[in-house]
Amino acid sequence: MDTSIESRPHATANGEGELSPLEQEVLDEYAKLAGNLDNLSTILAELAANPSVEILDALRGLERKTTTVFTLLKASVYSIVLQQEIFGDEQGENDGTPRR
Template identity: 60%
Template structure:
């Protein structure tokens, strides 16, 4: 694992050097691809968070409906 972490900065430096030697159009195309991928990841993350929040709300509503009725009926008796 440490080998990969050590390799990543070298790969990043190599990629940046390669990009700096290439024409601007090539860099822009690569940045657009990166932007699309980043947008996709962000969208998937938002969907996952929404799903988790929705599941928690449903679970809380079920717990409130199941446990809350008994105590309310007991209060009225």
């Protein structure tokens, strides 16, 4: 696709003549954008098909960190639940209510 800006006559939708210079420039910029998006699509398809070693290593590191955070979060939630149960049991003994 030719992405250079050049004056090309284009008919309008109602067929009344040529586009104004501003309309032509806008269409040319859209043509450049379409070309750039095609190039980006090609590059992304290559990366998806053949991920680089650096990306894979970074993802492995991220996975380890995420797993560590998840484990710590589960332990914290378990600790809070356990503390609430202990506190509830102590309150029950002090109130004279039977424990479960």
